[in-house]
Every structure is written in C-alpha cells, then in structure tokens.
Amino acid sequence: EIVLTQSPGTLSLSPGERATLSCRASQIISDSFLAWYQQKPGQAPRLLMYGASSRASGIPDRFSGSGSGSDFTLNISGLEPEDFAVYYCQHFGNSRWTFGQGTKVEVK
Amino acid sequence: VLLVESGGGLVKPGGSLRLSCAASGFTFSRYTMNWVRQAPGKGLEWVASISSSSDYIFYSDSLKGRFTLSRDNANKSLSLQMNSLTTEDTAVYYCARGSSVAVYFDYWGQGTLVAVSS
Numbered sequence: 001e002i003v004l005t006q007s008p009g010t011l012s013l014s015p016g017e018r019a020t021l022s023c024r025a026s027q028i029i030s031d032s033f034l035a036w037y038q039q040k041p042g043q044a045p046r047l048l049m050y051g052a053s054s055r056a057s058g059i060p061d062r063f064s065g066s067g068s069g070s071d072f073t074l075n076i077s078g079l080e081p082e083d084f085a086v087y088y089c090q091h092f093g094n095s096r097w098t099f100g101q102g103t104k105v106e107v108k
Numbered sequence: 109v110l111l112v113e114s115g116g117g118l119v120k121p122g123g124s125l126r127l128s129c130a131a132s133g134f135t136f137s138r139y140t141m142n143w144v145r146q147a148p149g150k151g152l153e154w155v156a157s158i159s160s161s162s163d164y165i166f167y168s169d170s171l172k173g174r175f176t177l178s179r180d181n182a183n184k185s186l187s188l189q190m191n192s193l194t195t196e197d198t199a200v201y202y203c204a205r206g207s208s209v210a211v212y213f214d215y216w217g218q219g220t221l222v223a224v225s226s
Contacts, residue, residue: 088151
C-alpha cells in the first residue's frame with residue numbers, strides 16, 4: 001500500500017508570498033495518477049491539479065504542480081487571500097485511492 | 109454538475125444507515141462514482157468506488173465488509189449502505205464523481221454528516 005506523506009503540516013505565510021507544498025510517496029508512482037485538492041473550512045474539497053502538473057478547469061495559473069518518481073510539489077506563486085486553506089495530494093493505484101494527511105496554509 | 113448527498117444523521121453504535129447521492133448535470137451512467145469521508149478535524153479518506161455499469165466495486169480495507177455501494181443509472185443515484193457502525197465511522201461523507209479515467213475526483217457534493225454515538 002502506497003503512503004503519501006505531505007510536508008510541512010502547516011505553512012505560515014503572508015499574502016503575496018510563494019507557497020511550496022511537498023507530497024512524498026512511499027514508493028515510485030506514476031505522475032499520471034497524482035492529484036491535488038484544496039479544501040476551505042466547511043466546504044467540500046476542490047480538484048486543483050491532476051496528472052501532477054495539469055490544472056483543473058477554472059484553476060488560476062498561480063497554481064502549478066511538478067514532480068516525478070516519489071516526490072511531488074504544489075506551488076502557489078503569489079498567495080491570494082482565498083488560497084489560505086488545506087491542501088491534499090491523492091494517488092490512485094491497485095484499485096485504491098489514497099490521500100496525504102494534508103498541509104494547512106495559514107496567514108502569518 | 110451537481111451532487112447532493114442525503115441520509116446522514118445520528119445513529120447508535122452497531123446501527124445502520126443508508127446514504128444517497130443524487131446526481132445531475134452530466135451523463136451519470138458514464139462515470140465512476142465514489143464516496144470519500146472526513147472525520148471531524150481530520151483528513152480525507154477514500155471509502156468506496158463503483159464503476160459506471162457496476163461491474164467493479166472497490167472498498168477501503170478499513171471498512172471490513174460493513175459497507176455496500178450501489179448505483180441506479182436510470183435514476184442517477186448512488187447509495188451507500190452502512191452496517192455495524194462504530195464511533196470511528198463518524199464523519200462527513202462526500203459523494204464524488206470520478207474523472208474520465210477514474211483516477212481522481214473532479215466534482216464533489218457538499219457532504220452529509222454521519223454521527224455514531226450512544
């Protein structure tokens with residue numbers, strides 16, 4: 001079973017700063033099967049990225065994803081007030097869907 | 109795309125509950141559908157998935173055979189029968205549509221809360 005470990009647990013940043021979130025898999029995975037979600041308090045998650053680096057519909061281009069093998073990154077180039085939220089990575093493999101534990105991006 | 113969950117509520121340990129998800133705005137019969145849950149203050153946990161024609165149904169190992177997932181393509185609905193509930197099943201349960209290749213979840217409902225408590 002693949003385990004996804006996200007770091008840091010909490011990222012304290014100011015609006016306008018760059019956020020870099022990490023997602024590490026316990027073994028090498030296909031980037032085609034790696035996605036990122038954003039969740040704000042009291043709301044359902046929203047798909048941000050799929051295939052590690054493709055933005056979902058309506059996602060602004062300040063969000064970017066990269067990585068391969070077992071290390072993946074979500075970058076937010078300049079934090080907007082609406083970007084402060086919890087972010088999850090997710091993998092599909094062997095008919096199982098797995099989430100990381102999440103990274104909270106909070107206002108410093 | 110709209111997904112609306114219903115059926116959540118308060119149930120005693122050992123009890124049962126049936127969740128439903130009503131879908132609209134897309135061709136329901138063409139997509140894998142899923143349930144994902146989130147315990148209070150915790151992260152996301154995949155629960156179960158069902159292929160477009162119900163040929164394949166997958167469950168999280170953590171459920172230990174207590175949940176049954178089904179769908180009705182004619183009525184564009186998804187159901188999750190939950191039995192032998194424990195306090196660890198307390199969570200918001202989200203209905204989510206699988207992407208065209210079913211590897212991620214592209215649309216989510218707002219969730220329904222299941223609280224298991226004596």
